[in-house]
Amino acid sequence: MTAGFPQFRTGKVLATAFTGTLSERHGTAVERIPTPQRLTDWLEIHGLPVESCSNAQLERARALREAIHAAATAAATQDVLPTTAVRLINDCSAQGWAAASLTPDGQRHWQLSPTPCVEDALSVIAADAISTIAGDRDGRLALCASSTCRAVFLDTSQSHTRKWCDMNTCGNRQKKARFRAHQTAKARPER
Ligand SMILES: [Zn+2]
Numbered sequence: 001m002t003a004g005f006p007q008f009r010t011g012k013v014l015a016t017a018f019t020g021t022l023s024e025r026h027g028t029a030v031e032r033i034p035t036p037q038r039l040t041d042w043l044e045i046h047g048l049p050v051e052s053c054s055n056a057q058l059e060r061a062r063a064l065r066e067a068i069h070a071a072a073t074a075a076a077t078q079d080v081l082p083t084t085a086v087r088l089i090n091d092c093s094a095q096g097w098a099a100a101s102l103t104p105d106g107q108r109h110w111q112l113s114p115t116p117c118v119e120d121a122l123s124v125i126a127a128d129a130i131s132t133i134a135g136d137r138d139g140r141l142a143l144c145a146s147s148t149c150r151a152v153f154l155d156t157s158q159s160h161t162r163k164w165c166d167m168n169t170c171g172n173r174q175k176k177a178r179f180r181a182h183q184t185a186k187a188r189p190e191r
Contacts, residue, residue, distance in 0.1 A: 015129035027148025048121035057118035072152040076141040096123025146170040
């Protein structure tokens with residue numbers, strides 16, 4: 001059941017899609033994984049289905065999410081990586097069991113342990129965060145230009161000039177605000 005819960009945002013990079021499950025961190029924050037069930041829903045959508053999730057596992061997942069957000073933000077602003085965040089990412093990467101396997105049609109599939117648990121899924125997300133922060137992927141980590149958002153995203157544009165974490169949310173909101181300001185200016189009588 002998804003009724004009544006905030007929708008998930010989609011993204012191509014697993015680690016930053018995961019940090020996006022808490023949005024508007026600098027405004028009115030929206031928690032998109034408010035319950036253990038919503039975390040299992042999110043994991044399933046991202047190819048990491050698990051059997052169950054406890055409140056403690058949800059807390060662990062949210063702690064990893066904030067650690068990735070902190071470390072990736074530091075990487076984007078070329079600051080020193082926060083030690084506790086790095087430790088938690090490394091712990092989560094080492095704790096679960098997951099193996100990459102190739103499907104017959106050439107896709108990568110994550111094979112979790114025989115009784116797939118949240119820790120397995122978090123190890124995949126943590127490893128993805130490590131390669132993203134370490135610069136293994138094409139692109140540059142950047143922060144969303146929205147002052148209430150400041151989400152970290154991987155800018156894969158050739159010129160590295162992408163401004164918004166998501167064109168459909170932050171980008172669109174900015175465009176509408178600019179349009180409204182323009183209309184108001186036009187409506188104002190000339191003196
Ligand atoms: Zn944004």
